[in-house]
Amino acid sequence: MTQSFGFDTLQIHAGARPDPATGARQVPIYQTTAYVFRDADHAAALFNLQEVGYIYSRLTNPTVAALGERLAALEGGAGAVCTSSGHAAQLMALYPLMGPGKNIVSSTRLYGGTITQFTQVFKRFGWSTNFVDTDDLAAVEAAIDENTRAIFCETIANPGGYVTDIPALAAIADKHGIPLVVDNTTATPYLCNPIAMGATLVVHSTTKYLTGNGTVTGGAIIDSGKFDWSQNDKFPSLSAPEPAYHGLKFHETFGSLAYTFFSIAIGLRDLGMTMNPQAAHYTLMGVETLSLRMEKHVANAGKVAAWLEKHPAVEAVTYPGLDSSPYKARAERLLPKGAGALFTIALKGGYDACVKLVDSLELFSHVANLGDARSLVIHSASTTHRQLTPEQQVAAGAAPNVVRLSIGIENPEDIIADLEQALAKASA
Numbered sequence: 025m026t027q028s029f030g031f032d033t034l035q036i037h038a039g040a041r042p043d044p045a046t047g048a049r050q051v052p053i054y055q056t057t058a059y060v061f062r063d064a065d066h067a068a069a070l071f072n073l074q075e076v077g078y079i080y081s082r083l084t085n086p087t088v089a090a091l092g093e094r095l096a097a098l099e100g101g102a103g104a105v106c107t108s109s110g111h112a113a114q115l116m117a118l119y120p121l122m123g124p125g126k127n128i129v130s131s132t133r134l135y136g137g138t139i140t141q142f143t144q145v146f147k148r149f150g151w152s153t154n155f156v157d158t159d160d161l162a163a164v165e166a167a168i169d170e171n172t173r174a175i176f177c178e179t180i181a182n183p184g185g186y187v188t189d190i191p192a193l194a195a196i197a198d199k200h201g202i203p204l205v206v207d208n209t210t211a212t213p214y215l216c217n218p219i220a221m222g223a224t225l226v227v228h229s230t231t232k233y234l235t236g237n238g239t240v241t242g243g244a245i246i247d248s249g250k251f252d253w254s255q256n257d258k259f260p261s262l263s264a265p266e267p268a269y270h271g272l273k274f275h276e277t278f279g280s281l282a283y284t285f286f287s288i289a290i291g292l293r294d295l296g297m298t299m300n301p302q303a304a305h306y307t308l309m310g311v312e313t314l315s316l317r318m319e320k321h322v323a324n325a326g327k328v329a330a331w332l333e334k335h336p337a338v339e340a341v342t343y344p345g346l347d348s349s350p351y352k353a354r355a356e357r358l359l360p361k362g363a364g365a366l367f368t369i370a371l372k373g374g375y376d377a378c379v380k381l382v383d384s385l386e387l388f389s390h391v392a393n394l395g396d397a398r399s400l401v402i403h404s405a406s407t408t409h410r411q412l413t414p415e416q417q418v419a420a421g422a423a424p425n426v427v428r429l430s431i432g433i434e435n436p437e438d439i440i441a442d443l444e445q446a447l448a449k450a451s452a
Contacts, residue, residue, distance in 0.1 A: 102249025110229025184421020
C-alpha cells in the first residue's frame with residue numbers, strides 16, 4: 025500500500041490484506057514456529073537470501089511482518105523490523121552500525137533506562153556514548169569524532185517534554201556521513217514524521233501509544249531507505265562482504281532495503297530479540313485507532329497542562345504546547361498536530377510533595393509506563409531515573425521535585441478533578 029493514501033487509511037489497511045487461505049479480513053495470529061518449504065531448492069533460496077519468504081519465526085512471521093509493513097507506511101520508510109521491546113529496538117537499531125571502539129552522540133534528555141543502556145550495557149560491546157545537550161548544535165558537532173557512527177535523540181524527550189530540532193541534527197549527521205536515529209515513541213508518526221525531516225532510522229517502543237492499551241511490550245525500527253551505506257568505510261556490516269552469506273554485500277544487493285534485510289538476516293538471527301505474533305496482533309489493533317487517540321491525548325494534555333500551570337502548588341509545567349514553554353515555536357513547526365501528551369510538573373513542596381501526590385491520585389495509575397489510554401503518573405527520580413546521578417536526573421528533566429504525567433483519553437474534567445484533590449493533599 026503506497027503513501028498516496030492518507031494516514032487514517034494507512035493505519036487501518038497497510039499490511040492488512042485478506043488472508044489468502046481463509047479470507048479472514050483481520051490479520052490472523054500466525055502462532056507457528058516454522059514454515060514448510062516447497063522443496064529443497066526453495067529452502068536453499070530462502071536461506072541464501074535469494075528469495076523472500078518465511079523460514080522460522082525468530083526471523084520472520086506473517087503477523088509481525090504485517091505490523092512492520094504498516095509502521096513503515098505510517099513513518100514513510102522503506103522497511104521495518106519489529107522487536108520484543110523498545111530497548112531491544114534501540115540495541116538492534118545500532119547493531120549494524122557499531123563495532124568495538126565506536127561511539128554515538130546522544131541527547132542528554134532521554135528515558136532513564138535508555139541512558140543506562142547507553143552508558144552501562146554498551147560498554148560490554150565496546151561501544152561508548154558522548155552525551156550532549158542537543159539544543160547546543162555546536163556541542164553536538166564538537167562531540168563527533170572519527171569513531172562516531174550515529175546521532176541519537178527522542179522527538180519529545182521522556183520525561184520532560186523537550187522537543188528536539190530534528191532537521192538541524194539531520195543536517196549535522198549528513199555533513200559527517202552518519203545516520204540520525206530518532207526515538208519517535210512519545211510523538212508517534214501521527215504527530216511527527218522524522219524521516220521527512222532527514223532522520224535515517226526511527227525507533228519505537230510499540231508498548232506505548234502505538235498499542236495504546238498497556239497489554240504487550242514491543243519495539244520497532246523503521247528504515248528510511250535513503251542513507252548511502254557505501255559512501256564511506258564506516259559501515260562495513262552493510263557495505264562490505266558478509267562472511268555468513270558467502271561474501272554478499274547487503275547494500276550492493278538490496279539497495280534501499282539493505283538495512284532492513286541485514287537486521288532480519290543477521291540482527292534477529294543472532295540477537296533473537298523477536299516480537300511474538302500475539303503482541304504484533306494487539307499492536308495492529310491499537311494502531312487502527314492511533315490518530316483518533318492521539319487527537320484526544322493532545323486535547324486533554326493541553327487542558328490539563330494549562331490548568332496545572334495556574335495551580336499554586338505547581339512550580340513549573342514542561343508541556344511544549346504551552347505559550348510559556350521555550351519549545352512552543354519548535355513544537356508548532358515540527359509537531360503541527362499537537363505537542364503530545366507527556367510532560368512533567370515540578371512541585372513547590374519538593375520530593376515529599378511529589379510522593380504524596382503520587383500516593384493520593386485515584387484516577388491516575390501509578391505505573392512504569394506511558395502512552396496508555398489511561399492517565400498515568402510516576403515519580404521519575406525514585407523509579408525510572410533512579411539509577412542516574414543527581415546531575416543526570418536534572419539534565420534528563422527528572423529532578424527530585426518533578427512528577428511525570430502521561431495524560432490519557434478520559435474526560436478532561438475528571439483528570440483535573442483527580443489532580444486537584446491530590447495536589448490539595450500533597451500541599452497540605
